[in-house]
Amino acid sequence: MSEATAKGRKVIGGIDASGGHPVEYRFTHARSGNRHLMVVFANIYAPDDYGWATGVLDNLRSNILWIRDRFDDGNTYYLCREMDFTVEQSVIGLITRVMKSLGLTPGDVTLWGSSKGGSAALYFGLRYGFRNIVASVPQLRIGTFVRDVYPDTGRHMLGEAMTDDDVRVLDAVLPDLLASGASPETNLYLVSSPQDEQYPTQVEPYLGLLQRYPNFNLIFSESPFITDHGKVTQRNTPPLLGIAYLLVEGIAPRLGLTRHGYEEPDADKSGITSFLESTSVVQGSFAAPVVTAPRRHDLLSTTHVRLAGRAPGAVRVSIWEHGKYLASAPVDADGGWTWHREQPWAAGEHRVRLFAVDASGYQSERTEVRFTTSEHVTAPVPDSPEPRRTLLPPLVHTPEPYQQLLDVQVRLTGAANGATQVGFRENDVFLGSCPLAHDGRWLWNADWRWTEGPHTVEVFVVNAAGDESPPAPVTFAVIPTPAAPAH
Amino acid sequence: MSPAPANGRQLLTGIEAAGAFPVEYRFAHAQKGNRHLVVVFANFSAPGDYGWSNGVFDKLRANILWIRDNFEGKQSYYLCRGMDFGLEQSVVTLISNVMKSLDLTTESVTLWGGSKGGSAALYFGLKYGFKNIVAIAPQFSIGTYVKNVHPGTARFMLGEGVPEENVRIVDSLVPDLARSGANRAANIYLVSSPQDDQYPTQVEPFLGLFQHYENFNFVFSDSPHIADHTQIAGRNVPMLMGIVNLLIDGIAPRLGFVSNGFEEPNRDRSAIDSYLAATSRVRGDEFLPPVVTAPGPGAELRRDAVRLTGHAPGAVRVVVWEHGKYLGQTDVDAHGAWSWELGRAWSKGEHPVKVYGVDASGFQSRRTEVRFTAVDSGAAAVAQPMERASVISTAGPSTTAPVVLEPVAHEQVMDSRVVFAGSAAASTQVGFRENGVLLGGTAVAPNGSWSWEAGWQWAAGAHVIDVFAVDASGTESPATRVPFTVMQTSTGATPASYYGGTY
Numbered sequence: 008m009s010e011a012t013a014k015g016r017k018v019i020g021g022i023d024a025s026g027g028h029p030v031e032y033r034f035t036h037a038r039s040g041n042r043h044l045m046v047v048f049a050n051i052y053a054p055d056d057y058g059w060a061t062g063v064l065d066n067l068r069s070n071i072l073w074i075r076d077r078f079d080d081g082n083t084y085y086l087c088r089e090m091d092f093t094v095e096q097s098v099i100g101l102i103t104r105v106m107k108s109l110g111l112t113p114g115d116v117t118l119w120g121s122s123k124g125g126s127a128a129l130y131f132g133l134r135y136g137f138r139n140i141v142a143s144v145p146q147l148r149i150g151t152f153v154r155d156v157y158p159d160t161g162r163h164m165l166g167e168a169m170t171d172d173d174v175r176v177l178d179a180v181l182p183d184l185l186a187s188g189a190s191p192e193t194n195l196y197l198v199s200s201p202q203d204e205q206y207p208t209q210v211e212p213y214l215g216l217l218q219r220y221p222n223f224n225l226i227f228s229e230s231p232f233i234t235d236h237g238k239v240t241q242r243n244t245p246p247l248l249g250i251a252y253l254l255v256e257g258i259a260p261r262l263g264l265t266r267h268g269y270e271e272p273d274a275d276k277s278g279i280t281s282f283l284e285s286t287s288v289v290q291g292s293f294a295a296p297v298v299t300a301p302r303r304h305d306l307l308s309t310t311h312v313r314l315a316g317r318a319p320g321a322v323r324v325s326i327w328e329h330g331k332y333l334a335s336a337p338v339d340a341d342g343g344w345t346w347h348r349e350q351p352w353a354a355g356e357h358r359v360r361l362f363a364v365d366a367s368g369y370q371s372e373r374t375e376v377r378f379t380t381s382e383h384v385t386a387p388v389p390d391s392p393e394p395r396r397t398l399l400p401p402l403v404h405t406p407e408p409y410q411q412l413l414d415v416q417v418r419l420t421g422a423a424n425g426a427t428q429v430g431f432r433e434n435d436v437f438l439g440s441c442p443l444a445h446d447g448r449w450l451w452n453a454d455w456r457w458t459e460g461p462h463t464v465e466v467f468v469v470n471a472a473g474d475e476s477p478p479a480p481v482t483f484a485v486i487p488t489p490a491a492p493a494h
Numbered sequence: 495m496s497p498a499p500a501n502g503r504q505l506l507t508g509i510e511a512a513g514a515f516p517v518e519y520r521f522a523h524a525q526k527g528n529r530h531l532v533v534v535f536a537n538f539s540a541p542g543d544y545g546w547s548n549g550v551f552d553k554l555r556a557n558i559l560w561i562r563d564n565f566e567g568k569q570s571y572y573l574c575r576g577m578d579f580g581l582e583q584s585v586v587t588l589i590s591n592v593m594k595s596l597d598l599t600t601e602s603v604t605l606w607g608g609s610k611g612g613s614a615a616l617y618f619g620l621k622y623g624f625k626n627i628v629a630i631a632p633q634f635s636i637g638t639y640v641k642n643v644h645p646g647t648a649r650f651m652l653g654e655g656v657p658e659e660n661v662r663i664v665d666s667l668v669p670d671l672a673r674s675g676a677n678r679a680a681n682i683y684l685v686s687s688p689q690d691d692q693y694p695t696q697v698e699p700f701l702g703l704f705q706h707y708e709n710f711n712f713v714f715s716d717s718p719h720i721a722d723h724t725q726i727a728g729r730n731v732p733m734l735m736g737i738v739n740l741l742i743d744g745i746a747p748r749l750g751f752v753s754n755g756f757e758e759p760n761r762d763r764s765a766i767d768s769y770l771a772a773t774s775r776v777r778g779d780e781f782l783p784p785v786v787t788a789p790g791p792g793a794e795l796r797r798d799a800v801r802l803t804g805h806a807p808g809a810v811r812v813v814v815w816e817h818g819k820y821l822g823q824t825d826v827d828a829h830g831a832w833s834w835e836l837g838r839a840w841s842k843g844e845h846p847v848k849v850y851g852v853d854a855s856g857f858q859s860r861r862t863e864v865r866f867t868a869v870d871s872g873a874a875a876v877a878q879p880m881e882r883a884s885v886i887s888t889a890g891p892s893t894t895a896p897v898v899l900e901p902v903a904h905e906q907v908m909d910s911r912v913v914f915a916g917s918a919a920a921s922t923q924v925g926f927r928e929n930g931v932l933l934g935g936t937a938v939a940p941n942g943s944w945s946w947e948a949g950w951q952w953a954a955g956a957h958v959i960d961v962f963a964v965d966a967s968g969t970e971s972p973a974t975r976v977p978f979t980v981m982q983t984s985t986g987a988t989p990a991s992y993y994g995g996t997y
Binding site for chain 2: 019020021022023024029031032034036039040041042066067068070104105107108109110226231232245246248249250251252253255256257258260261262263265267269270271272273274275276278279281282283286287288366367368369
């Protein structure tokens with residue numbers, strides 16, 4: 008029965024039945040030749056009575072031995088069944104055999120666990136002299152604790168009666184080891200919290216004994232995320248793993264007695280948010296480049312697409328299609344830019360996105376140009392030596408910008424040069440057109456009644472060659488004609 | 495343009511243009527209210543000139559500021575262009591603006607980088623008083639290093655011609671800070687390796703400068719996975735993540751001068767492998783799989799009347815699975831017999847069901863498969879399990895090989911249905927193997943006799959069957975070998991050899 012963890016690390020299950028109680032375990036081999044063994048004891052409520060077995064230790068390069076705390080269908084703190092301590096003997100038998108099979112010594116072993124597992128890590132570590140102990144929120148007075156809090160476990164460990172004598176024996180197991188100074192070389196790492204309701208009875212009274220150990224480290228976690236015993240380990244998983252990553256390298260960090268936590272989940276973020284906005288690469292105040300060619304929805308030859316436009320204030324225009332960078336076109340001193348692609352475009356519709364970049368590297372908002380290329384469109388005659396005259400947008404005389412007009416009064420007038428026709432668009436919808444008078448003036452009345460509200464009409468001109476000018480927009484508001492007064 | 499890493503942490507990109515040089519950065523907000531800032535400087539070959547930006551910090555709860563080392567298209571150690579240290583000023587402006595915007599002080603900032611980035615972390619950390627500095631394989635003599643190894647960077651930093659006096663000025667930047675005891679209270683973590691060819695010139699001569707620092711830590715990584723300078727960081731990622739996870743929580747570990755590494759990737763694993771095999775949850779021949787006496791292989795059963803029965807000596811329960819899914823389990827009685835029903839109707843069709851035994855210690859036997867077909871009510875008669883005694887003998891001193899009476903050794907069996915029979919005193923079961931493959935088993939009657947029929951037609955040709963007995967404690971006897979030959983029968987089946995393998 009081997010299962011693979013998320014990282015593909017193979018976990019091997021087994022049972023060491025050479026002691027008085029069969030001991031179930033899971034094991035995973037070290038990676039990259041690491042020479043350390045991590046032994047993991049389970050907390051109460053650990054799934055299947057294996058602790059830290061949800062993949063959280065996947066990146067740890069050491070050998071890992073998870074031991075199941077399930078003996079005769081009950082939890083035992085890996086210690087005893089009705090005061091019979093052959094459970095402990097069987098567990099230490101397993102640890103010793105795995106350690107020896109790996110050619111390791113107790114100097115290469117870390118015992119690890121939280122809550123019930125933390126008590127076990129402390130007990131086995133001190134009693135049998137392993138190098139490192141990491142215990143998150145352990146119980147140090149085990150007997151009283153199981154009798155009062157987990158009576159099922161209490162009866163399982165102490166016997167049906169849970170006699171006071173036996174409770175006292177179990178209570179004394181850990182404090183006696185500490186008092187005797189067992190395994191003074193051990194590196195001890197303890198995590199606790201003032202928000203752990205067990206702290207005053209299960210940890211605090213023993214800090215004096217613990218501090219006699221030369222490398223005793225306490226992480227005292229004052230975090231707003233800790234509401235009770237069960238949350239301490241969860242909050243402290245990153246620093247605990249930090250310690251583990253160092254220990255399995257043979258490095259025993261000295262932390263001393265540290266208080267930490269003090270997160271501010273509701274800290275005011277306005278300072279950093281406004282800094283990030285004001286220095287954001289994309290600056291809203293930096294105008295997007297204007298594309299003058301090709302025009303929207305132009306049909307072009309695949310080999311002759313010239314992109315041109317204006318980007319005042321920019322040093323270059325960055326050109327992308329479908330999230331892929333195409334090119335960067337330099338912007339000349341008067342703000343103009345142009346780009347022609349060397350290789351032909353694929354036939355079909357293209358949506359090219361562009362943004363301008365200034366000298367500091369800030370980027371404008373994006374703009375988009377759409378055009379279609381076809382292999383069946385013949386390329387235009389190469390630029391004639393005669394300079395092409397640009398067709399200027401028409402001048403709009405009326406309405407004046409933002410003028411309010413009655414719906415019956417809307418009439419667009421203006422003038423244009425070098426054109427033959429004037430066209431009108433609103434929201435990309437062609438509205439109509441009118442010819443130019445000889446003197447260049449034009450006048451257009453829509454043959455419908457305009458809807459109430461604001462309108463922005465783009466006016467453009469077309470010359471005899473079919474060139475279209477850039478549009479001249481005009482915005483005005485239409486108000487309904489009041490009803491005729493009653494008789 | 496903010497790429498999101500795998501775990502959905504958003505990266506914001508920006509440019510701090512308040513200084514003489516625009517400084518590009520990426521930023522990720524802290525998670526879970528963490529109040530620390532990690533500033534990351536880039537090494538030489540970092541993609542996009544951002545260091546440690548491949549997702550390795552995705553789970554780090556701190557605010558993270560990656561600074562790009564790309565100024566006018568060149569790398570600069572975040573220091574200077576043509577000896578113009580306005581570049582350094584622009585970088586520290588960015589750091590302090592971000593720090594202040596987060597309402598943090600230098601006490602809550604870690605500067606981080608490898609190689610070139612390590613030099614920058616040391617320089618900015620010592621000079622501007624940031625609390626934590628993590629420098630992996632940095633260069634201390636930056637001028638000489640760029641002159642010899644990165645001439646393009648040298649020209650950009652030190653000016654055309656790379657004047658010697660400029661080389662010396664930049665060489666002394668970091669050592670002078672350390673020599674003067676700048677930011678003596680900083681927590682400094684330096685990582686190097688004897689396999690780094692830069693160690694003797696770029697690190698070792700400068701370690702003494704830190705002797706008066708309050709928390710100077712040096713990790714000397716003597717690892718077979720480090721072949722050169724560029725592999726130090728990769729080898730030490732977990733340890734470095736360990737350090738940074740503590741630092742961002744306000745805990746500064748004291749490591750002192752330590753060595754790590756010493757891995758043995760090719761170490762002989764036979765001892766642990768044999769221990770794991772010996773304690774494997776799934777046992778081998780010492781714990782026989784359960785014998786399924788009913789249904790027989792290929793039996794057709796009514797969907798609502800399927801009962802699995804059998805023997806599993808040595809087991810306390812048997813567990814039933816199908817297609818990798820647990821179906822149920824049942825206890826094995828004192829005589830080794832068990833019987834199990836699903837408790838609901840089976841789906842129509844063939845069911846390959848796997849059964850294994852579990853003993854009192856939790857060990858499992860190998861799997862026995864039984865295939866039967868569930869059919870609708872009335873379509874098939876309930877297959878009658880073979881009548882078998884479930885009483886076992888507990889007398890007798892030890893298990894001996896069973897006696898096989900039928901077939902006789904080297905017998906030529908005319909029928910493709912071969913019946914085995916014999917006696918096995920003091921045993922509870924006999925089993926049958928061919929070429930090491932378990933074929934099946936049967937219980938031993940109280941008088942010690944047994945008989946077994948495979949339930950399939952034996953292929954024509956020679957067979958060698960090992961028959962073994964198992965006693966109540968699960969101990970397997972030596973095998974009795976029965977060679978026999980099944981002759982071609984004339985029951986109408988086309989001889990298999992006819993096809994000849996031409997299709």
